[in-house]
């Protein structure tokens with residue numbers, strides 16, 4: 001019995017340690033449109049929100065890429081860069097997912113898309129994320145954060161976080 005308690009404690013400590021390995025680099029609460037790149041066919045929805053302070057509602061009458069933010073230089077390499085956000089959809093015909101473009105000096109832009117868990121149809125709030133694996137010396141000097149609506153319908157996005165985690 002004592003052994004199992006010990007194991008459970010170890011597991012709890014390990015879980016906390018793993019969570020603590022994520023460091024928040026940027027937080028975009030999406031409570032207003034400040035800093036937002038795309039200003040057309042988007043609005044702040046104060047009623048439908050994941051963090052209780054408003055979310056960004058984007059409608060698509062045809063497939064579109066909603067350009068949200070650019071981070072600038074994050075000063076990060078040798079890490080897993082995570083783009084995480086809360087998403088909700090309504091009557092989405094097609095797919096919605098997060099997209100991140102990392103720009104590297106002298107090399108150009110490379111993307112990471114959350115195509116493993118794309119949303120379609122109607123969904124309540126879910127956490128979506130897409131990672132970018134940065135090897136040692138791979139330091140993006142800008143990161144673009146997009147919401148891709150590859151179809152038609154309504155998508156809400158809220159509480160965007162950019163996190164750094166160890167490479168696996």
Ligand SMILES: [Ca+2]
Pocket residue numbers: 029030031049051052053054055158159
């Ligand atoms: Ca918000």
